[in-house]
Amino acid sequence: MPDVDVLVVGAGPAGAVAAWHAKQAAPGLDVVVLERDRAIGAPVRCAEGVGDAGLREFANPDGADWVSRRITDVIFQAPDDTEVVLANCGLGWILDRTRFDAFLAAQAAAEGATVLVGAEATAMARNGDQRWHVRVKERGRDDVYRARVVIGADGVETMVGRWAGLDTRVPARDMESCAQYVLQGIDFNPDAIYLQFSNAIAPGGYAWIFPKGVGVANVGLGVVALKSDGRNARQYLDDWVTRRFPGGTRTGYTVGGVIVHTTIKKTYADGVLVAGDAAHMINPLSGGGITNAMKAGRLAGKTAAAAICAGDTSERRLAAYHHAWMELLGDDHLKYYRIKQALEGVDDASFNKLARSVNNIAPGKRTIGRVFTHALIRHPQLIPVAARFFV
Ligand SMILES: Cc1cc2nc3c(=O)[nH]c(=O)nc-3n(C[C@H](O)[C@H](O)[C@H](O)COP(=O)(O)OP(=O)(O)OC[C@H]3O[C@@H](n4cnc5c(N)ncnc54)[C@H](O)[C@@H]3O)c2cc1C
Structure with a gap:
């Protein structure tokens, strides 16, 4: 029965960074990461967009082989396709997650963590020995790992x-x-991400174009089933893509769920921490979760290492992780969630009017702040939400 200090289940951004930082904090600990898929980072279930500042806390994207595209502009599209262009509004990146996730796992391995692929946790139970016994299926064999955390x-x-x-x-x-195609041979600005909000196109979510290169992009959308007219995400996507890019070649397809909720009430238990999507740590307004997962993974790794070194892995001690996360981002997500709820009340006709009036602001003066102020003037029902957000 392998005996380890930290067993990380999942080698996405949260798991890889957790292992990396646990080892960095306490190099003497045995840290093992399990990944159920045969290759880390594949299949890609993501549009792969991240902001510059959050990414740089973990890795330098300049010249990195895990980057697909540098992004400078954001183009919001109204339901009637009116575009609001925010040029040079902040730097972002479109990753190649097959390489990026593998890069993060390699960082964990370089610190001394053991990374196992094709290894799936299938059950776990706590025995009287203050360890979790985790059943792991690997190459047709069943093993039980004993782990402190x-x-x-x-x-x-x-x-x-x-x-x-x-x-x-x-x-x-x-x-x-969510459903997404990789589309080739399409015409768009390769330095911009496009976001289209419309109840007819993507009810409860939005549609996106995230460039992977010139003429090639991740093109997808997310829908909330409760708000759909009976079509599923792929059917909505097919309708949108057929209209927008009739000549595009579909060279990839993926589906996946995005939890646009707030952090679960409790992210810890005796000898357990949960991080990233597993703990609903996605930004509920944007649906972005890569950087959040890495930040949570870093906190989880450090907390686990410190708890093991102190000989106390009780939930009382591990609660520090939850508090640190809520202070870092979790409390902000509660505010973003309220804004998301308020935006749900804006109909397509109002979005169209809003886009046209925002375009009266000179392009050079069009900042996210000004667009937001404009939205508040047109939609006073958002004011109480904005007040709560900014105060
Ligand atoms: C269509 C789509 C588009 C998205 N676009 C963006 C975007 O542009 N930008 C952004 O920031 N976020 C985006 N997201 C969200 C983003 O992908 C996630 O928030 C992010 O991957 C979360 O990282 P994670 O490490 O928590 O989980 P994951 O990346 O999901 O990693 C979890 C890992 O755990 C493994 N695993 C699961 N169960 C087991 C088990 N029992 N044993 C072993 N291994 C297991 C899985 O195979 C997986 O590799 C998107 C999501 C979807 C679905």
Whole structure:
């Protein structure tokens, strides 16, 4: 029975960074990362967009082979296709997640963590020895790992949280089903991401074009099933893509769920921490979760290492992780969630009017702040939300 200090379940951004930082904080600990898929980072279930500042806390994107594209502009599209261009409004990147996730796992390995692919945690239970016994299926064999701390970084379909007795349920209104094609041979600005908001195109979510290169992009959308007219995400996507890019070649397809909720009430238990999508740590307004997962992974790794070194892995001690996360981003997500709810009340006709009036602002003066102020003037119902957000 392998005996380890930290067992990380899942080698996405949360898990890889958790292992990396646990080893960095306490190099003497045995840290093992399990990844159920045969290759880290594949298949890609992501549009792969990240902001510059958050990314740089973990890695330097300049010249990195895990970057697909540098982004400078954001183009908002109204339901009637009116475009609001925000040029040079901040730097972002489109990653190549097959390489990026592997890069993060290699960082963990370089610190001394063991990374296992094709290894799936299938159950876990706590025995009288203050360890979690985790059943792991690898190459047709069943092993049981004994671990002082298990970090559940197992994504939206998390089981670790449930096995530890945490409430990881998602209200149906806060679960977006996403579908995405990689489209080749299409015409768009390759330095911009496009976001289109429309109840007809993507009810409860939005549609996106994230450039992977000139003429090639991740083109997808997310819908909340409760708000759909009976079509699923792929059917909405097919309709949108057929209209927008009739000549585009579909060279990739993916589906996935995005939890646009707030952090689960409790992210820890005796000897357990959950991080990233598994703990609903996605920005509920944007649906972005890569950087959040890395930040949570860093906190989880450091907290686990310190707890083991202090000989106390009780939930009382591990609660520090939850408080640190809420202070870092979790409390902000509560505010973003309220804004998301307020935006749900804006109909397509209002979005169209808003886009046209925002375009009266000179392009050089069009900042996110000015666009937001404009939106408040046109939609006073957003003012109480904005007040709560900024105060
Ligand atoms: C269509 C789509 C588009 C998105 N676009 C963006 C975007 O542009 N920008 C952004 O920031 N975010 C985006 N997201 C969200 C982003 O992908 C996630 O927030 C991010 O990947 C979360 O990282 P994670 O490490 O928590 O989980 P994941 O990346 O999901 O990693 C979890 C890992 O755990 C493994 N695993 C699960 N169960 C087990 C088990 N029992 N044993 C072993 N391994 C297991 C999985 O195979 C997986 O590799 C998108 C999501 C979707 C679905």
